[in-house]
Amino acid sequence: MFSYQKRLQYPINIKKKDLRMAKYLITQYGGSNGELAAALRYLNQRYTMPDNRGRALLSDIGTEELAHVEMISTMVYQLMKDATPDEIRAAGLDSHYAEHGKALYPTDANGVPFTVTYFATTGDPLADISEDMAAEQKARAVYENLIDLTTDPDVLGPLLWLRQREIVHYNRFKELFKYYQKNLKKGNNQFTSQPVDTDNNTMYNNMLLNQFQPNNNDKFM
Amino acid sequence: MYNYNFSENDWYKNISRNTNQTNMMPSLFTPEEGYNKGNLFANLYSQYKNYKPAVLTASNEKDRLFLNYAQNAFAAHELNLYLDLHPNDTSMITLFNDYREKADQLMKEYESKYGPLNISSNSLNQTPFVWEQETWPWEGGM
Numbered sequence A: 001m002f003s004y005q006k007r008l009q010y011p012i013n014i015k016k017k018d019l020r021m022a023k024y025l026i027t028q029y030g031g032s033n034g035e036l037a038a039a040l041r042y043l044n045q046r047y048t049m050p051d052n053r054g055r056a057l058l059s060d061i062g063t064e065e066l067a068h069v070e071m072i073s074t075m076v077y078q079l080m081k082d083a084t085p086d087e088i089r090a091a092g093l094d095s096h097y098a099e100h101g102k103a104l105y106p107t108d109a110n111g112v113p114f115t116v117t118y119f120a121t122t123g124d125p126l127a128d129i130s131e132d133m134a135a136e137q138k139a140r141a142v143y144e145n146l147i148d149l150t151t152d153p154d155v156l157g158p159l160l161w162l163r164q165r166e167i168v169h170y171n172r173f174k175e176l177f178k179y180y181q182k183n184l185k186k187g188n189n190q191f192t193s194q195p196v197d198t199d200n201n202t203m204y205n206n207m208l209l210n211q212f213q214p215n216n217n218d219k220f221m
Numbered sequence B: 001m002y003n004y005n006f007s008e009n010d011w012y013k014n015i016s017r018n019t020n021q022t023n024m025m026p027s028l029f030t031p032e033e034g035y036n037k038g039n040l041f042a043n044l045y046s047q048y049k050n051y052k053p054a055v056l057t058a059s060n061e062k063d064r065l066f067l068n069y070a071q072n073a074f075a076a077h078e079l080n081l082y083l084d085l086h087p088n089d090t091s092m093i094t095l096f097n098d099y100r101e102k103a104d105q106l107m108k109e110y111e112s113k114y115g116p117l118n119i120s121s122n123s124l125n126q127t128p129f130v131w132e133q134e135t136w137p138w139e140g141g142m
Helices: A017-026 A035-048 A052-080 A085-090 A094-100 A124-150 A152-184 B032-035 B061-087 B091-116
Strands: B002-006 B054-058
Touching: A017 A052, A017 A085, A017 A124, A035 A052, A035 A124, A052 A124, A052 A152, A052 B061, A085 A094, A124 A152, A152 B002, A152 B054, A152 B061, B032 B054, B032 B061, B054 B061, B061 B091
Parallel strands: none
Antiparallel strands: B002 B054
């Protein structure tokens, strides 16, 4: 089951209203690469994972995505809450206001409502996990677009932080993908009799401080 | 509540390493640094353009205690995701339990002084019902 913890995963306290930014940012709530799609994607896919590693990772990351939904929602709410109808009209949020007032509603930056067709479940672990890897990459790219569109440190802090979470999640999914690729029999997705770990030594070679490159793009590949 | 100060320091000079481990041990940031960055794993950290992560600082005792809790809870969560895929990594399990216990203890201390974060908190044993009374996260609460 789920239980609510009455706190944000990372603190948010936006002091300056910015309706244009609210209009862009909402896509990480209800857009195709947003946090709601991520949470629903992982929490639906987890039931048909072939082992406990997959069940655990999708449950734990899916749950964290719900905390990110709350962070994005909080940001949009705080960016909008002191706005006047004139300001809302000027920022192009008037059609949102007509339907929803200042309430939260999951849409993308163009106002297109959220739809479950943004994600897939196939019952095939390799197909599902490779979608998850792509989803994390696309969300990272959108966070970078959003970072480019603001200079407010109260907005930048959480966006930089959320972008980093996409990178961590991507890498965890990549590890799981490699593990399944190595240990699931082609054709029936059954485990080989003695599943083996992927080589940690190779995986973590680049973690050694003396080999570490701050701008190593390999972590995206 | 918090000031987002952006660090000018070379963050990678502060990578903490567990010297008891072999070279196969991933190098980890401290909970404080990992929480600022949104990433506990030094090898996975990747800066966007020239944006430095915000450095969270608390201005009063309540925020300080909460921040300390949030940092340790984050570190435990990061190791949780790692351990889902590496369930036999004993040294990481030990570290996970260190952060988990510290977070749990700080959470209980916070709740006893400043009100509940969880509906299971002992701090709810009073009238009025403080779960409803304390500020909600999007209204400037935690």
